[in-house]
Amino acid sequence: MDRPGSADCVFCRVSVENGFDIVWEDGNFTVFRDYNPSAVHHFQVIPKKHVENVKVLRKDDVELVKTMGAIGHRALDSLNVPIAARRLGFHVPPYNSVGHLHLHVQALPYKSAARRWKYPVIEGSRSNCKGFSWFISLEQTVDILDRGAKVTVFPC
Template identity: 55%
Template sequence: MVASNVNGEVQDTLDSCHFCHATVQNGFRVVYEDDSFVAFEDRKPASVHHYLVIPRKHIESVKTLRPSDVPLVKRMEEIGHIILDDRNVADNMRRMGFHIPPFNSVYHLHLHVQGLPYLTGKRAAKYPVVIGTNGNSKGLSWFVSAQQAIQILERGKRVGVLPC
């Protein structure tokens, strides 16, 4: 499989994408998997419970999603709720969302699934959910909640850092 990275360079994602190889054998602490998705513990947790849900299929980022990807995002969110349900995390203590490039470290779509509280205030600052105004689902922010991403995609728009 071949894809372009953020600099437009061609790379072999099967060889270079760390998340394309998310397995227990490769050192991931897997908490959920099926034919289409894998979820594992974040290696630098920001909250008491912090997991990443990824599609097995390589998708570069939330910025590359289209309206036809709404079911994929909804399923990722459902998996996040399954994981947090298993850990008895109250609904009001759940956060789920995506970093928006270039404010992410891995170019493979991954949903942050968090059961609060955050471990430190510095960690919480990495996940700002900004509510949109003037018909936008989100404001100026490098993080988008799963629900905001779904709303943006359902309106036929693309997710970005600017209000959308």
């Protein structure tokens, strides 16, 4: 499938032929298993359209993020993962490994303490506000974008 985006972006070339374990896709999104999972179930949800990262998102992108979250929750629903055992979120650049927006969808617990530290969700001073962290939850992302602000490593 021809995907819009950068020719050197590995996530713009997601396919079974390129070694990805795709578990679901439609015309706009793909879900695949993480190649180095931090939890028993660890998926990536990506838009097929190239979006650089969570820092470029704006208020107009709230529905994109919510749709990615709904897809991630459906993947975990299919595995009967309880809501309390889920973590969905994004790494904030420069702490991301691929320059293509990807939502981490995980069924906790993590495989090790070291893995857990890669995904710290730090609460800010108010509900769904983010503290100083290189990882941001789905809910925090929606809240920040919905207020017209940008996602950064620093607290909102």
